[in-house]
Amino acid sequence: APAFSAFTFWLALILAGFLSICITGSFVRSQKNHTLIFTKENTIRNCSCSVDIRDCDYCLANLMCNCKTVLLSTMEKTTYKSHLTIWFTDTSVLEMLLNFTRAWDLKLSFCGTTPLPTEYLAIWGLRKLRVNKVKGLFAEQSVTIHSSSNNEKEDSLAVHNKDRQMFVYISFLDTSLFNGYSLLKSYSVENVSSITEHFPSLPYSDLFSTSDNRSYVVTFIY
Template sequence: MNRLLKEKQEHTGPHRWGMALPSIHCLLLMGALGIFVLDCFTKGQKNSTLIFTKENTIRNCSCSADIRDCDYTLANLMCSCKTVLPFAVQRTSYNGHLTIWFTDSSVLGRLLNFTLVQDLKLSLCSSNTLPTEYLAICGLKRLRISTEAKFAFQEQSLLIHSGGDSDSQGMATWSHKGWQTCMYISFLDVALFNRDSSLKSYSIENIVSIANDLPDFSYFKAFPMPNNKSYVVTVIY
């Protein structure tokens, strides 16, 4: 009897392990496929940068999806955000989409002046009247603005110029003591948020000196400009 039980165990043992091994392989295969799919999904997502200013604080966020204008709670929930002190703002470049929510123009110059931004959206999250104040933005291709009107947001879009990789050299920036300079400069008057008229722009080529050729923007002469260079200046109004 004992000999028969032993023979049965010897017979069923390998069969039992033979059934378990495919299950382990399947789990490993499924895990590998899951990692692959997640990696492809993550690489396919293009995060955009959202910066919003509220109550003397600046929040810099990376978002994988569009957030409804001025929905601060949703932005803090859905995006990866960090608080930046106003005096600690550093000038940088934005190759992707940049959205800025603001309630007044006090920090816009700090965030945008002579910063490389190709695709910019500005959303005014208040009914404040803004003063005439110009922003000088490098390499701007597309601008969108959104303003609050009767509990809804009205958005306008303006294509300033188009171009692919061939423009990369013309838009290249040179760093100078923390500032950036570039060959394509857009001047935007934030007071346009006070008006109901549609966005307009005009461009001037071969500007050698902003201070001399465009005296209305002479206060930008303090910003560094490379010598022996000409600029394409776009005025947005």
């Protein structure tokens, strides 16, 4: 009887361990992958992660995510419909990675120590932004630009079409917001038919076309 009890105990223990592994594996596989891009020593790593990684923990990202080294010259402007996280140390690389990129759900984490200059980055179709400043010394902040009930197959530039008028969302991010503690703020200007006319001193304003059926929603994040 004692031998049978010991056998039953070890069998139950093995079975519990097996079930735990299966459940954990199933849980990890069920998580939706998100994209993490970070720069480290002039190297750009593009990662697909199924779990959240602590900000600026490069070793953990390389260990837990599927990462590959990419050349900046080979990176094309794309649409990030799932969550995108970028770790950066300076604005020059961030500008090349993000400027005029289509990103819906974005998190930016500053992993550097040198104060950033005031520069403006243009982001298409941004819905939600989260920021972490100075290696997480301050609490994460977030701002919701807009929400959409439309499905994710829509064009992120034109988030809805009402009365044959195309609404295009464009956000301008002030990079100096990562210097020290300040509340993350934003304000939007709707029904802008011409960015060049409404904001003539705005960077890149000459790059926006004017269309009879296109109306911009311009958001400033600072």
